[in-house]
Amino acid sequence: MIPYLDLQSQYRSIRPEVEKAVLDVLASGQYVLGAPVEDFEKRFARYCGVRHCVAVNTGTSALHLALLAAGIGPGDEVITVPMTFMATVAAIVYTGAKPVLVDIDPRSWTMDPAKVEAAITPRTKAILPVHLHGQMADMAPLLDIARTHGLTLIEDACQAHGARYRGQTAGSLGDAGCFSFYPGKNLGAAGEGGALVTDRDDIAEQARLLRDWGQTVRYRHDVMAFNYRMDAIQGAVLGVKLSHLDGWTEARRAVAAQYDEHLAEGGMALPARIEGRRHVYHVYAVCVPERDRVRGLLNEAGVSTGIHYPIPIHLQPACADLGYGPGDFPVTERFARETLSLPIFPEMTGEQIADAAKALRSAVATLAG
Structure with missing residues (x-):
């Protein structure tokens, strides 16, 4: 796993x-x-x-x-x-x-x-x-x-x-x-x-x-x-x-770069690399249709994943008194439906990265039929 x-x-x-x-x-x-x-x-x-x-x-x-x-x-x-x-x-x-x-920007x-x-x-x-x-x-x-x-x-x-x-x-x-x-x-x-x-x-x-x-x-x-x-x-x-943070950050960025390469042709939205900004990849999230089914297939393939975050703030029961409802923030709502966080940590090996990416591509292709 x-x-x-x-x-x-x-x-x-x-x-x-x-x-x-x-x-x-x-x-x-x-x-x-x-x-x-x-x-x-x-x-x-x-x-x-x-x-x-x-x-x-x-x-x-x-x-x-x-x-x-x-x-x-x-x-x-x-x-x-x-x-x-x-x-x-x-x-x-x-x-x-x-x-x-x-609402959030659809790229960043x-x-x-x-x-x-x-x-x-x-x-x-x-x-x-x-x-x-x-x-x-x-x-x-x-x-x-x-x-x-x-x-x-x-x-x-x-x-x-x-x-x-x-x-x-x-x-x-x-x-x-x-x-x-x-x-x-x-x-x-x-x-x-x-x-x-x-x-x-x-x-x-x-x-x-x-x-x-x-x-x-x-x-x-x-x-x-x-x-x-x-x-x-x-x-x-x-x-x-x-004292170790900068080294760990560069390792995370290297993991993300390998994911970018493996998933470039996968037909999914990847984290944006924006000029003038240094992303530190606390999370490496992708956007995929049928996210929950994709996640299930990845779990079967031995790849753990996360979701950040499946229920946006304006749809949380605790925030009902803010007065918002479904449809008020369409970019956020689509992101919440489709986002899937892949494994990422500084010690991750090239083999683990490749295997996780391969499992994701396979899951997306299987569901695309």
């Missing part, structure tokens, strides 16, 4: 480093925030090309704090997309603001800038594009729109560690960028983790305050806040893995 993801192989490749880092934390007796987290924050800020990194317990918390620190609250509207994980929209709702959705599968201005109202306070699958959204026109209308722009970069747009790293273009370090991410912790990055002193200061019970000094709580702190063990593990 070809696994969708192989975290065991990754662990074996860095086991001595990880175990030393974890044991050092255990020996220190300091298990929440502390030196390992501070060191990771400094290094990840440099990696992203910004001045501040605020490490937290999840990517969802990073999004929540970025919005709050930017002043988003009840009565406000935040524009985002329906093709994303629930956390993007949940973080908006947590602030008391209303998510306003716009990220926010369509041409749809944004029509969604702006006097209540709009922010734009929240999602860098889907490791592909950055088209940031230049989105930044222009944000500047023109005086809006905050926050990047959901939870799937885009190290992705680039015109030479700038994900998280560094907007007012803030938010990352998840869930174990399966390109930079994954040994559990939950997240961070927001920013060049804005005010956002960083407010986020640090809000993540740790609103304390400026111990037991003095200046605002009602949250327990969103990162564990020291996660900071230590992420510090080890950050």
Whole structure:
């Protein structure tokens, strides 16, 4: 069986480093925030090309704090997309603001800038594009729109560690960028983790305050806040893995290039290679008719797959009160019906890639009849 993801192989490749880092934390007796987290924050800020990194317990918390620190609250509207994980929209709702959705671009599968201005109202306070699958959204026109209308722009970069747009790293273009370090991410912790990055002193200061019970000094709580702190063990593990991220990214890009070659004549939509953008392939998704039947045939052939995401946000029962329905976002809905995520991880062999691609071509051909 070809696994969708192989975290065991990754662990074996860095086991001595990880175990030393974890044991050092255990020996220190300091298990929440502390030196390992501070060191990771400094290094990840440099990696992203910004001045501040605020490490937290999840990517969802990073999004929540970025919005709050930017002043988003009840009565406000935040524009985002329906093709994303629930956390993007949940973080908006947590602030008391209303998510306003716009469709995705059919080529990049990220926010369509041409749809944004029509969604702006006097209540709009922010734009929240999602860098889907490791592909950055088209940031230049989105930044222009944000500047023109005086809006905050926050990047959901939870799937885009190290992705680039015109030479700038994900998280560094907007007012803030938010990352998840869930174990399966390109930079994954040994559990939950997240961070927001920013060049804005005010956002960083407010986020640090809000993540740790609103304390400026111990037991003095200046605002009602949250327990969103990162564990020291996660900071230590992420510090080890950050040193390997660029190598893993190039390996992922090499896997994707081999998939592109094997599937070029397969009659399916592949991830777009767009000039000026560096895709980091957290997910390698293809679009195929009869996706669920194709997936079943791949499973029979010993190829594990995923779907990101089968039910778009506007059709989720939890989001019924947003007022959208079937047909409102046709590009997103077609993508949700047809997208299929193939196995991809840095340690994947050429034989595994070829076998997975062959099984996919065979499944598509069989169903095409």
